[in-house]
Amino acid sequence: MKHIVSALVENKPGVLVRIAGLFSRRGFNIESLAVGPTEHPEISRMTIVVDVADQPLEQVTKQLHKLINVIKLSELRMDESVQRELVMIKIKAPAAKRAEIIEIADIFRANIVDVSRDMIVLEVTGTESKIDAIENLLIPYGIIEFARTGKIALARGSKETEQ
Template identity: 55%
Template sequence: MRHVISALVMNEPGVLAHVAGMFSARGFNIDSLVVGRTEDPNFSRMTIVVIADERTLDQVRKQLAKIVTVVKVRDFKDTPYVARDLMMVKISAPPATRSEIIELANLFRGHVVDVGQTSLLIEISGEEEKLDAFVELLRPYGIREMARTGVIAMPRGASSVTPGAEEDVKADPAKPTMSKPSTKAALPTKRQPTQQELEATPPG
């Protein structure tokens, strides 16, 4: 069964190698893996599609969470989400069939991004099933080349794959500062004469 997993990871060298190495060492089957920047330059987001049963899916989550550079892991098994795939496909398109291919691309909300003398390059995005159906309709015309990005996904609604408040590092409260002692020397105070000294002093 196919499962979609989203992992928030640190944006630093070697993270992709760590994740891919874990999947390889454990023998997990990756259908697609996409990694890209997020709204925070310190983090990247990995969207991983795996072929696994429930037990294997649980192992994948736990093993991903053990990687130091992985901040948060979430699978969309029980979560409504939106998933999209992007594809570019180059089709043999002589003048006799070019209009048919363009009309077909328009029906699937695709866009012609390059026109050659005997070919068309079409860009299309959507759910995997939509792209698969488009590919099957294009095969009779002759597919010369095709590239797909793989699935990216986000949960619907206000839910998000970001570090929770309890996981955020909070700053320590500021410590009270001690006031510095005054460096000014105390002025000597003038001693007042006693009554006896006043009486003994001759009048001037």
């Protein structure tokens, strides 16, 4: 089962490997990982998506809590949080196909961030399913390159994520 773990960590070297180590030690694969500073530059938020059973995950989160550089940690339930990803997709776009691609981009509210004679770079944000959908639609045109950020997430409502 997929789980989202959100952690506030000190923005220091070695933090990422300590966190990753607790997953890798058990042979768990991290599906996606997004890290960036918060409104306090000395604190970063990590959003980790893993596919594991509940019980071993609970053990890992308790261990993560013990890391000195981890300040706060919580598991976000899918239905009680908002999640977004961002992708950039470089697609073959010869003049004949360009209009079709732009039409798909419009439907998905994707932005065209770069364009040249025979290709386009689209930027799309959204949920996992939206991104999967546009990806599937664009495959027939020929995806040259694809970069995906991995999920970031916050708890819904006034509830703080780290409670």
